[in-house]
Amino acid sequence: MVAYRAGRPILVPRFLADVERVAAILGASSHVLNACADRYHFSVGFAASLLSGKVSLLPSTYTPEAVRQLSAFAPDAVCLTDEDDCPLALPLVRYPRADTATPPPSPPRSDAAGRVPRVDAAQLAAYVFTSGSTGTPVPYRKSWGRLVDCVREEGDRFGLRQRAPCTIVATVPPQHMYGFESSVLLALCNGHALCAERPFYPADIAAVLAGVPRARVLVSTPVHLRAILSSGVVLPQTDLIVSSTAPLAQQLAAETEQRNGTELLEIYGSTETGQIAVRRPTHGPEWRLWPGVRLTLEGDATLAQGGHIEQPTRMCDVLELTAQGRFLLHGRLTDLVNIAGKRSSLAYLNHHLNSIPGVEDGAFFHLEESRSSQTGVARLAACVVAPSLDAQRLLEALRERIDAVFLPRPLLLVARLPRNSTGKLPQEALRALAARARSAPARTALTIPAEHPALAGHFPGIPVLPGVLLLDEVVRMVESDGGLCGARWRIGAAKFVKPVRPGETLTLGHEPLPNGSIRFKILRAGQPVAHGVLVPLATQERPDHGRQAG
């Protein structure tokens, strides 16, 4: 048994035949970007690449920019896809349709007995990529032998090698290092079955688990585990739940175990090293390293090496070594960002933000405000100085460059960043700026005196303020409020609901919109008399508070 799809088993001969079929269409290219969404298709594509001596490419993101960089790294790369409208700008190889609907071509040519082929341990199986900190993805070599060593150990740690056969259901993509190891390779290298589906909603996860026989293993993330608990969906009897990508709160681990009557193990690792440690959160905070893996302190950083690790790697977390082969995890190093298992750094994100034409200065930061998130995911925010762009255009440009999970929320257009005298940008100052820009609508008293020069001669007997005068006042007051964008505006929209007489006491309320515009409302005794939107003008001749070089 290699896999299940829709609850139906896919057997080894079928798998080997599919591998051969796909190997035959991959062509002469030596690099394959395996973008198959179906986990069985991905596994077939990976095995087909491996057996044809091709290297699988596993990028951390699929933005157009990342794909361009991948093409530069491996100009002969092709993309194996099981989608009909794959948007990636690479030569596409379509995964054959109906792989299980037709009987296998008989007999498989390479190995009539259906024996599982052997692969040299030294063979380069894959390049996985991290986003890097300079805008260029960094490739890491993964040789077949070390990948196998790692997931055989994982099977031992999970008690799975003695407990065959299991079926592994995963909510993570097979292309992510965690999903690659803990669903695809864990199954293929330990004689277990993987589930082709990648369930998303809690009800899907329960349904897919229910469709496969025990022993069931659920490979997931804190986001999904929290979603399952929060939804009230009860999982069918699951023999083991595995979590990784972000630290799991002890409480969440305990509730997950209790509600589902199962054991939960947590994995620690990185794209560079693969998984290197495991713990059961309900049994204590200490992590146990894979045998052979060593951690050493190097200044502030911790270096991991040995065992299946390809090269000594500086870990991105603050680790405290407690005993031989054991450690505690104390969170990320400050510049690093991890959102729902996608890793990046503020430096990398800022690099891309500032590479957008029209951006004079800009910075991402952690908002750190409490929010009623059901999944526990906290997003980044960004403040940007870009007088010629609106938020929509900026977001479109960012979407081209960085993974969508890192898109700032909110994206605040500001007049300048709160750089200190050395040009540094304290996160605290950014948060304060954001709080000012987002604070509840500012309210200011507003009166236009009857003796205003513009009123002379207007509406004799029944003086009514011309709208343009009100707008002028709005612009003046919005600008005097500071911290907001722009010194020049056009009127995006304005509506005058009720006539206003000179000398009346009015209140002006205004708030910034995500695109940098300002929404305003003028009230008289709590009733609106006018409302509208000010849009910052694109200007070339703005005062110089531009970005310093670098």
Add this chain to the structure above:
Amino acid sequence: MSDKAPLRQPASPANVTALTAEVAGLIVEALNLDLAPADIDPDTPLYGEGLGLDSIDILEIALVVSKQYGVQLRADSEENERIFGSLRQLVEYIIAHRTK
């Protein structure tokens, strides 16, 4: 779904409008969006480049919707893509499947 919705209300235009505003409010609050609920165009795609939501947001919305209206969303239903096609379609789905 075959369940008879005990609290299901007839989908009069007024109910649809009220529910649309309510769901928009839930989305804005759950996702901490920098928008007023009324700013969400009922016909703009929620996913991808429309409102700019990603899969984690969709999961957040699904959880809020399940809590509020007793609707468990399923990705394998063919309707899923349509449901998140727009606020209007999400509201239509909730009206048809709500159990509370």
